[in-house]
Amino acid sequence: MGCDIHGVFQAKVGDEWETINSPYNWERDYQLFGFLAGVRDRNVYSLGDPRGLPDDFPVFMQHEMPYHILKPNLNYRKSYGENVINMGDHSFGWFTFEEIFAGRQKFIDRQNHIEANNPGYLKFYGYMEYFFNQLEETMKMCGIEDKSRYRMVFGFDS
Numbered sequence: 001m002g003c004d005i006h007g008v009f010q011a012k013v014g015d016e017w018e019t020i021n022s023p024y025n026w027e028r029d030y031q032l033f034g035f036l037a038g039v040r041d042r043n044v045y046s047l048g049d050p051r052g053l054p055d056d057f058p059v060f061m062q063h064e065m066p067y068h069i070l071k072p073n074l075n076y077r078k079s080y081g082e083n084v085i086n087m088g089d090h091s092f093g094w095f096t097f098e099e100i101f102a103g104r105q106k107f108i109d110r111q112n113h114i115e116a117n118n119p120g121y122l123k124f125y126g127y128m129e130y131f132f133n134q135l136e137e138t139m140k141m142c143g144i145e146d147k148s149r150y151r152m153v154f155g156f157d158s
Helices: 030-037 097-102 104-117 126-142
Strands: 004-013 016-020 059-062 065-069 084-086 090-096 150-157
Touching (some): 030 090, 090 097, 097 104, 097 126, 126 150
16 A cells, blocks of 8 residues: 655745645655655655644645645646645645755765665665755746745645
8 A cells, every 4th residue: 555645835925825836746755755754764864743734724624634725716736626635644744945955965964874884775866856856946936035935735645
């Protein structure tokens, strides 16, 4: 049985968080899941334990699963039904881009340490570089340079 990630990217516009489009494709990658929340891969550096959905993140519950409510008429390519997004069923969390990028070098250092102490260990973080590149592209699309004004809100299913 596999595990998948669900989520959205948001930018703070004025005092409000708004869900934004991103070129990131929400794919299954256990190394990324470990980095974000310690889910499925505990060998990588993790940003921390899941801290739940943000208090200011609009959701409604259906069948004990949260769904993020998008603004009406928002052109969002991954909406399901009437402007809602399934957020998964466990390990909900969120990080600002500032927090995510601060963990980037720690992730790389941890992978290098594991490789140095385990002959034959295959260090691979190409997908992680893709992830970071997609976050940078998301920032370019929105035109806000301050990484603290972006966040990734996510959950997992299994």
